[in-house]
Amino acid sequence: MxxxxxxxxxxxxxxxxxxxxxxxxxxxxxxxxxxxxxxxIKDPYVEEVLSFSGNIDRGSAIFQVNCAACHGTNGNGNVGPSLKDVWKHKSQVQIINQVVSGKTPPMPKFQPSAEDMADLLTYLRQLS
Incomplete structure (x- = not known):
């Protein structure tokens, strides 16, 4: 037992x-x-983009050539969504990844230089 x-x-x-x-x-x-x-995760491209201050005029020109057809000339939206106040719900890193990934059809993959991306971010920041 x-x-x-x-x-x-x-x-x-x-x-x-x-x-x-x-x-x-x-x-x-x-x-x-x-x-x-x-x-x-440190992404060298993102780090380089964030190292630039960005130029709003160059960003506007980049937007008009590459983005306005879908997002509207003032970012109001067209085929693509409005980008007004995009900063309220997406971080800079999220926006960068959205632009360069091509993972949200019908948005194409877009690979601007780091300086151009910084300019585009600066332009997008002022859309409201």
């Missing part, structure tokens, strides 16, 4: 250790995913 109790306790201890190990691994995996999601 004592051997059965001892064996039961040993089995319980093993199950407890296994459960704790499994929970620890799950917690570490979850924390890794959260950290990966929260820590921004």
């Amino acid at each position: 004592n051997n059965q109790l001892l064996e039961k306790n040993l089995n319980y201890t093993e199950v407890k250790k296994t459960t704790i190990s499994l929970l620890t691994m799950i917690i570490i995996a979850i924390l890794t995913v959260i950290a990966w999601w929260l820590i921004p």
Whole structure:
């Protein structure tokens, strides 16, 4: 009888250790995913864009040539959505990624130089 109790306790201890190990691994995996999601990945292109102050006049010209057909000459929207107050719901990095990714059809992939992108951001900032 004592051997059965001892064996039961040993089995319980093993199950407890296994459960704790499994929970620890799950917690570490979850924390890794959260950290990966929260820590921004440094994109050299984005970093370069953000290093420029941007020129509103050049940004306006870039917008008129490349964006106005879909977003309207004043950014009011046409085929593409209005870009008025785009800063209220998108960060600079999100806007850069939206422009260069081509992942939101029908918007084409657009690869301006870092300085041109900075100029475009400066222009977009003043649309309200």
